[in-house]
Amino acid sequence: MNWFLSNWELVLELTLNHIRLSIIPIIIGFVIAVPLGRLAITGRTARGIIITSTSLLYTIPSLPLFVILPAILGTKVLSDINLIVALSIYAVAIMVRAASDSFASVSPDVKQASLAMGYSRWQQFWKVEFPLAGPVLLAGMRVVSVSTIALVSVGVLIGSENLGYLFTNGKQRGILEEVGTGIIASLLIALVFDLILVLLGRILLPWSRSDKKSQSASAALQLQIKAADAA
Amino acid sequence: MNLFVSAIQWILDPANWVPGSQSPLPIQDRLAEHLLYTFVSVLIAAVIALPLGFYIGHTGKGRQFVISFTGAMRALPTLGVLFFLTMVLGYSMVSTTANFVGTMIALVLLAIPSILAGAYAGLESVDRQTIDSARASGMTEMQILTKVEIPLSLPLIIGGLRAGVLQVIATVVIASYVGLGGLGRIIASGIGLNDYDRILGGAILITALALLIDGVFAVIQRLTATPGVGSTRQTEKQSLRRRAPGPSTTVGTPLQERES
Numbered sequence: 001m002n003w004f005l006s007n008w009e010l011v012l013e014l015t016l017n018h019i020r021l022s023i024i025p026i027i028i029g030f031v032i033a034v035p036l037g038r039l040a041i042t043g044r045t046a047r048g049i050i051i052t053s054t055s056l057l058y059t060i061p062s063l064p065l066f067v068i069l070p071a072i073l074g075t076k077v078l079s080d081i082n083l084i085v086a087l088s089i090y091a092v093a094i095m096v097r098a099a100s101d102s103f104a105s106v107s108p109d110v111k112q113a114s115l116a117m118g119y120s121r122w123q124q125f126w127k128v129e130f131p132l133a134g135p136v137l138l139a140g141m142r143v144v145s146v147s148t149i150a151l152v153s154v155g156v157l158i159g160s161e162n163l164g165y166l167f168t169n170g171k172q173r174g175i176l177e178e179v180g181t182g183i184i185a186s187l188l189i190a191l192v193f194d195l196i197l198v199l200l201g202r203i204l205l206p207w208s209r210s211d212k213k214s215q216s217a218s219a220a221l222q223l224q225i226k227a228a229d230a231a
Numbered sequence: 232m233n234l235f236v237s238a239i240q241w242i243l244d245p246a247n248w249v250p251g252s253q254s255p256l257p258i259q260d261r262l263a264e265h266l267l268y269t270f271v272s273v274l275i276a277a278v279i280a281l282p283l284g285f286y287i288g289h290t291g292k293g294r295q296f297v298i299s300f301t302g303a304m305r306a307l308p309t310l311g312v313l314f315f316l317t318m319v320l321g322y323s324m325v326s327t328t329a330n331f332v333g334t335m336i337a338l339v340l341l342a343i344p345s346i347l348a349g350a351y352a353g354l355e356s357v358d359r360q361t362i363d364s365a366r367a368s369g370m371t372e373m374q375i376l377t378k379v380e381i382p383l384s385l386p387l388i389i390g391g392l393r394a395g396v397l398q399v400i401a402t403v404v405i406a407s408y409v410g411l412g413g414l415g416r417i418i419a420s421g422i423g424l425n426d427y428d429r430i431l432g433g434a435i436l437i438t439a440l441a442l443l444i445d446g447v448f449a450v451i452q453r454l455t456a457t458p459g460v461g462s463t464r465q466t467e468k469q470s471l472r473r474r475a476p477g478p479s480t481t482v483g484t485p486l487q488e489r490e491s
Binding site: 061067068077150154156164180186187191 | 318401415431
């Protein structure tokens with residue numbers, strides 16, 4: 001505890017920065033992936049192109065992606081923008097699958113009923129498809145949030161200031177407690193984010209609590225298998 | 232695009248492939264190390280995770296464990312785990328041994344969840360009626376597992392291995408960055424020397440390796456699929472969940488996309 005007590009200000013500062021670096025990609029991932037995921041269920045070709053290209057991007061290991069991006073974006077190698085863009089790409093890749101699965105899970109009968117009731121396509125999307133896709137979208141967001149927070153720390157290798165700093169600095173100076181603190185802080189952020197997402201789900205999707213629980217759990221499992229390969 | 236051209240020139244430069252050059256060269260040695268670490272750790276992880284996944288998938292016990300375990304493992308920051316393990320082992324070993332053993336343990340730990348989840352999800356996806364009829368025709372539980380469940384779920388099992396392998400390849404990149412061999416050394420030395428050709432060249436090599444291996448696994452998955460299984464499984468799953476048959480996809484199915 002000694003190390004933590006005398007360095008808590010550093011830990012706090014790095015934690016806040018870690019949160020900032022995680023939130024942006026998580027939100028960007030959601031905003032980009034939902035329309036792409038909806039587009040992916042319009043036909044086999046669309047699905048093939050979207051899912052294949054995002055999963056190819058997802059195959060690229062994190063550190064190489066961090067250092068390739070400056071060559072594409074024209075940013076500085078040590079800029080945080082590379083990290084944020086890379087994490088957004090991973091978030092989109094996970095989320096597109098979840099989104100296309102979630103929209104595919106909406107019953108066609110319900111969609112047709114809404115059209116028959118006179119909903120426009122736009123209303124149908126926002127008032128029927130999007131809410132009904134909610135539980136699976138949420139399961140996807142939970143996976144995205146957990147893996148993004150874990151990945152941010154790799155950014156320290158390209159000079160980003162986040163909890164990963166405690167890993168490299170702790171290793172260099174031989175302070176095990178510093179490394180351990182970094183791991184625990186990172187896990188705590190992931191846990192809090194997850195709780196917030198679950199809470200959001202309870203508030204925004206009150207109907208989904210019992211019925212869809214096992215469904216979103218297995219969706220999350222499938223995604224995790226897929227999600228495992230970014231590191 | 233100029234940067235990419237000179238990075239590829241760096242990769243193709245014969246001087247970087249001369250045997251016996253100073254580390255992190257020659258490239259082929261780092262590549263061999265990368266593949267060796269990946270192979271050994273995935274093999275160990277598979278020996279642990281596959282039987283466990285088969286047991287959970289066959290008996291249905293511990294489903295919740297797989298879901299929470301894979302979720303919790305996802306939350307672990309790889310870099311931190313890697314450093315933590317090598318440091319802890321460093322108290323009782325020479326640092327080079329500690330680095331190697333610690334990294335191997337970290338790689339095995341990180342590969343287990345994907346392989347476990349793949350094996351479990353694979354067995355779970357097998358049609359219950361098929362298993363019941365295998366049992367009714369007098370197969371023992373072991374026969375049901377080896378002759379019915381595993382063959383039918385092979386694409387998903389291999390999908391889990393595929394995810395595990397890719398995660399390990401990515402983690403070896405980071406591990407080599409902190410003292411082990413492997414292709415990550417090229418990026419690390421590039422950053423040290425401020426040589427962007429080398430950084431980008433290393434990154435391109437690793438990306439190409441990951442894509443190549445992913446492609447090989449995609450082909451294996453396709454070859455091991457039992458003809459006609461996908462469709463029956465989907466309708467069964469959908470009726471279990473009391474959902475109207477949707478378009479070509481359902482929530483539970485796509486571990487790996489069939490189209491890719």
